[in-house]
Structures are given as C-alpha cells and as structure tokens.
Amino acid sequence: MYDRRKFISFLGKASLGVATLPPFLTSCGNTTTPSEKFKQIDEKNLKRLKDLVIENLTASDQDDLLLANGLNYHTIIKWGNKISDSDSFGFNNDFTCFIPLDENNPNDGLLWVNHEYTNPLFVSDFNHGQYDNPKEHRTIDQVDKEMYSVGGSIVRVKQENGKWKVVQNDSHNRRLTAQTPISLNWDYDVEGKNTVIGTHSNCSGGITPWNTFLTCEENYDSFFGETVYDENNNPSHTPSMYGWEVFYNYPPEHYGWVVEIDPKNGSAQKHIALGRCAHECCTLYELEDKRVVAYTGDDKNDQHLYKFISSTPGSLKEGTLYVADTDNGKWLSLDWESQPILREKFKDQTEVLIRVREAAKLLGATELNRPEDIEIDPITGHILVALTNNYGKNDFHGSILKVEEKDGKFDALTFKASTYLAGGEENGFTCPDNLAFDLSGNLWFTSDMSGSKMNKEDGPYMPFKNNSLFVVPRYGKDEGKVIRVASAPRDAELTGPWFSPDGKTLFLSVQHPGEQTTDLKSPTSTWPFDEDGIPKPAVVAITGDLIEKMNQLRQIES
Numbered sequence: 001m002y003d004r005r006k007f008i009s010f011l012g013k014a015s016l017g018v019a020t021l022p023p024f025l026t027s028c029g030n031t032t033t034p035s036e037k038f039k040q041i042d043e044k045n046l047k048r049l050k051d052l053v054i055e056n057l058t059a060s061d062q063d064d065l066l067l068a069n070g071l072n073y074h075t076i077i078k079w080g081n082k083i084s085d086s087d088s089f090g091f092n093n094d095f096t097c098f099i100p101l102d103e104n105n106p107n108d109g110l111l112w113v114n115h116e117y118t119n120p121l122f123v124s125d126f127n128h129g130q131y132d133n134p135k136e137h138r139t140i141d142q143v144d145k146e147m148y149s150v151g152g153s154i155v156r157v158k159q160e161n162g163k164w165k166v167v168q169n170d171s172h173n174r175r176l177t178a179q180t181p182i183s184l185n186w187d188y189d190v191e192g193k194n195t196v197i198g199t200h201s202n203c204s205g206g207i208t209p210w211n212t213f214l215t216c217e218e219n220y221d222s223f224f225g226e227t228v229y230d231e232n233n234n235p236s237h238t239p240s241m242y243g244w245e246v247f248y249n250y251p252p253e254h255y256g257w258v259v260e261i262d263p264k265n266g267s268a269q270k271h272i273a274l275g276r277c278a279h280e281c282c283t284l285y286e287l288e289d290k291r292v293v294a295y296t297g298d299d300k301n302d303q304h305l306y307k308f309i310s311s312t313p314g315s316l317k318e319g320t321l322y323v324a325d326t327d328n329g330k331w332l333s334l335d336w337e338s339q340p341i342l343r344e345k346f347k348d349q350t351e352v353l354i355r356v357r358e359a360a361k362l363l364g365a366t367e368l369n370r371p372e373d374i375e376i377d378p379i380t381g382h383i384l385v386a387l388t389n390n391y392g393k394n395d396f397h398g399s400i401l402k403v404e405e406k407d408g409k410f411d412a413l414t415f416k417a418s419t420y421l422a423g424g425e426e427n428g429f430t431c432p433d434n435l436a437f438d439l440s441g442n443l444w445f446t447s448d449m450s451g452s453k454m455n456k457e458d459g460p461y462m463p464f465k466n467n468s469l470f471v472v473p474r475y476g477k478d479e480g481k482v483i484r485v486a487s488a489p490r491d492a493e494l495t496g497p498w499f500s501p502d503g504k505t506l507f508l509s510v511q512h513p514g515e516q517t518t519d520l521k522s523p524t525s526t527w528p529f530d531e532d533g534i535p536k537p538a539v540v541a542i543t544g545d546l547i548e549k550m551n552q553l554r555q556i557e558s
C-alpha cells in the first residue's frame with residue numbers, strides 16, 4: 001500500500017498540499033487515505049491562506065541576507081566548520097536535502113549538502129589572477145585542498161528551541177570529496193574502470209522513493225577537461241579550467257553523472273543509465289508498479305531535457321533513457337539497439353550514454369536555454385523546468401517551462417510543452433534556477449544571475465540587483481504573482497531550497513558570497529560577518545510566521 005507520508009517525504013521539495021484529492025494522485029494510483037497525522041483541510045485554513053499578505057522586497061544590492069516580514073534565519077553550518085574530528089564542511093554549498101531519521105520526528109535527521117565548486121583564492125591560497133599561466137604555478141597540496149572542498153556533506157541536524165544545530169561527531173557525519181572512490185552502477189567499465197575516483201561539480205540533486213540522496217555532477221569539464229571528437233570521430237582532450245588533470249590523470253568520462261548516496265553509510269554509486277552531461281538535478285517519480293521515472297536537465301546552452309523510465313521496480317540501471325523534442329512533444333529513445341542512427345555512430349549503449357549530448361542531437365532533440373532545476377507540481381502533476389538563460393540566443397532572463405505528460409502518465413512518450421512563467425523586468429525576476437513546492441503547493445524559486453554580470457550599469461540585470469528567492473502564491477489576491485522574499489549577499493546565489501517535512505523550515509544555501517573578490521584584504525562581501533571578514537558559503541534555516549502560514553493548508557500534527 002502506498003504510504004502517503006513516504007510519498008510526501010519523497011517529494012520533499014514538492015510536498016503535497018491540496019484542498020481535495022487531485023486527479024494527479026488518483027491517476028497515479030495514490031488513492032490511499034491521507035495520513036491521520038495531517039491536519040484536516042478546512043475552509044478556514046484556505047481562507048487564511050487566501051488572505052495572507054506577503055511583503056514583496058524591493059531589489060537590493062546590500063551585502064546581507066535580507067528577508068521579507070515574517071521570515072527570519074539562522075546559520076546551520078558554514079564552510080570550514082568541523083563536522084567530526086576528521087572532517088569539515090566543504091565549499092560552495094548548493095543542493096540541500098533533509099531526511100528525518102525517524103519519520104515521526106521532523107526535527108531530527110540527516111542533511112545532505114552539495115559542494116559544487118571551489119574558489120582557490122579562499123580554499124587553497126592560490127590567486128589565478130596573478131599569473132598568465134596559472135596552471136604552471138600550482139602545487140599538489142593546493143589541488144588536494146581544492147579536491148577536498150567539493151563533493152558533498154552528510155550532517156546530522158537537530159532542531160532544539162527553534163534552532164537547527166549540527167550534531168558534532170554523529171556517526172552519520174561524513175564527507176564525500178573529489179578523492180572518494182565511487183562505484184559505477186553499470187555492467188561495463190567506463191574508460192577501463194568500474195570504480196572511479198571522486199565526485200565534483202555537484203550542483204542540484206534529488207531524493208529517491210527509497211530515501212537516498214541524488215547529487216548531480218554539472219560542470220565537470222572545469223576540473224578534468226573533456227574528451228571531444230572531430231568529424232572523423234577521433235578523440236582529443238580539451239584542458240580544464242582548474243587543471244586538476246595535471247596532477248591526477250583521471251578521465252573526463254568518469255564525471256558528468258547522477259550519483260546516489262546512501263545517507264546511512266555514505267556509500268555511493270554513479271548511474272550510467274541516466275547519461276553523461278552537465279546534470280543540474282534529478283527528479284524522480286515512482287509509478288504505481290514501483291518503476292521510477294527520472295527527469296534531468298543538461299545545464300548548458302542549447303542542450304537538452306532527459307527522462308529515464310525504468311523497466312524494473314526501483315532501478316536506475318534497467319530501463320530506457322529518452323530526450324525531449326519539445327517542439328513536437330515527443331520523448332525520443334536513446335536506445336542504441338533500436339535506433340539505427342545511433343548504431344551507425346556509436347559502438348554500443350555505453351558509448352551512447354557517455355556521449356549522450358551527441359546522441360541527442362543526432363535524434364533531433366530540441367535545444368533548450370540551459371535546463372536547470374525540475375520539480376513536479378504536487379497538485380497538477382505538471383513538470384516544471386527552469387530554463388535559466390541563453391546569451392547566445394539573446395535570452396537573458398530565462399523562463400520556466402511546463403511539461404504536461406499525455407494523460408498525466410509519467411511514463412508517457414508524448415507530452416505538451418508550454419511556457420509557465422517568463423523572466424523579465426515586467427515579471428520581476430530573471431534567470432530562474434532552483435524550484436521547490438511547499439506543503440500548500442506554493443512555488444518557491446531562486447535566481448542565478450552570473451556574479452560577473454550582476455549590478456552592472458550597462459548590463460541586462462541592473463534592475464534586479466542581487467540574486468533572490470521568490471514565491472508564487474497558489475491562492476488569494478497574489479495568486480500567480482512573483483514575489484521576492486529574500487535577497488542574497490553580494491555576488492551570492494541562493495540555492496538548494498528544501499522544506500522540512502512539517503513545512504516549518506526552509507533549508508537554503510547561500511553560495512559564493514564575495515565571489516568577485518580578487519584580494520582577500522578587500523573582499524566584495526563579508527557575509528556571514530565572521531571576525532576574520534572572509535565571506536563564507538553557508539546553509540541557513542529560514543523559519544517564521546510567513547513560512548508557517550504559507551504551509552498552513554496542510555501541516556503535520558505535532
């Protein structure tokens with residue numbers, strides 16, 4: 001029997017909150033009675049939600065984390081904090097995901113945090129800007145520090161007296177880094193290995209129905225470069241930006257995958273069947289027969305949206321990967337066996353998956369403007385995909401794409417695509433990135449203007465000032481409007497929004513404050529205002545009256 005509570009924690013960011021049982025749930029087979037732990041929805045709750053007044057913050061370039069009335073925050077953990085005697089929290093935190101240890105207690109659990117990339121100026125005392133050929137001036141110690149700063153962290157966190165705190169030295173606390181051995185969930189080797197070294201470029205992610213974390217390797221080519229092929233299919237290596245391959249000869253093919261982490265013991269595996277690209281995220285949906293559907297986007301200009309449908313229950317290996325033709329509403333199979341055009345170019349399915357971008361283009365997949373985060377609307381079942389921007393196509397403000405699967409079936413091979421929200425000054429937002437639904441079905445999302453382009457008089461982003469967090473209320477007078485509820489410190493991006501299971505906390509990452517700093521003595525940000533004056537990426541907990549009211553349509557009885 002489907003456990004509704006599990007369904008809710010599995011959706012996590014997209015928890016269910018509905019006034020009536022929506023067709024989306026009945027059509028996907030989730031017809032079990034809502035848990036008695038959930039407060040009944042009544043007209044009073046709905047009316048209160050409709051009457052809610054939400055302050056729309058004005059855009060700000062202030063170096064602080066500013067919040068709308070009714071919200072406050074405290075810092076849970078920041079870069080460099082010890083999590084155990086042997087490990088410390090990594091740099092540039094992105095995706096966050098919370099899983100309670102006991103599903104009856106939403107205040108004690110494991111927080112997974114991605115550490116996407118590094119900044120040598122802060123992490124390894126190396127100033128790239130000082131050298132014409134920075135890679136010639138590096139030491140292996142510096143590279144090792146950088147490799148330790150990325151990957152992910154598992155930390156046990158508990159809420160006591162309204163504040164979330166890390167449980168120091170808890171046995172679950174651990175790091176995964178660019179030097180952690182990770183197995184491949186595949187029957188064949190990739191570049192001669194079935195276990196590879198490390199994960200990095202961990203941008204956004206997801207959660208599985210069996211309560212493990214997914215972390216996605218996005219801009220992997222920054223660290224070990226990329227293998228590119230000429231017109232005669234001859235490979236060559238394009239060097240990376242960070243130059244780690246000068247010290248560690250790891251093949252680029254070992255990165256660019258969706259990685260699954262078991263929170264209980266930290267064991268990890270890379271899912272080859274989901275293809276290799278700049279995965280932003282991976283959003284899973286469990287079908288009635290326990291097969292899973294995984295949506296993932298390739299965050300690069302003119303790249304694609306993918307969907308994997310498993311053929312056996314709970315598998316992220318057995319099944320078929322598809323790529324979206326959004327012009328014609330078709331999922332195109334990337335199966336080597338049944339696609340002659342793929343058989344002609346690639347030697348086997350493994351090669352198709354390693355070079356999935358080329359395979360997608362051969363099939364005629366639609367070029368998209370940098371697909372970022374993906375969430376399933378818990379009320380309509382529509383799939384929302386943030387398309388952040390594409391300067392090459394003069395799309396500076398991006399949009400949110402809506403995908404409606406045929407008959408609401410997630411394993412359908414046809415769909416309808418349309419624009420859900422378009423970025424731009426008139427709509428009050430630009431460059432949408434991470435998405436999250438709360439318990440009432442309100443949509444929250446963050447923006448990601450590039451640090452080098454923000455707050456520039458002659459650029460397209462001047463009116464938006466610092467990156468922000470927005471909410472789109474589902475009910476009431478502000479229904480459908482985009483309201484700014486948080487403004488990030490200078491140069492920072494707000495990432496990884498994730499609601500606690502009771503909807504009372506929004507976990508949020510503040511990533512790369514002060515990223516434009518070139519001299520540590522005069523950083524462009526000093527958030528979170530430590531004595532040393534050095535800016536630090538950190539994970540915060542946002543709580544308060546407004547969050548509780550936004551989530552009031554359906555809350556867990558405490």
Ligand code: FEO
Binds near residue numbers: 116218280299372
């Ligand atoms: Fe790492 Fe696509 O943002």
Ligand code: CA
Binds near residue numbers: 204280372433434495
């Ligand atoms: Ca992102």
Ligand code: CA
Binds near residue numbers: 372388433448
């Ligand atoms: Ca982004």
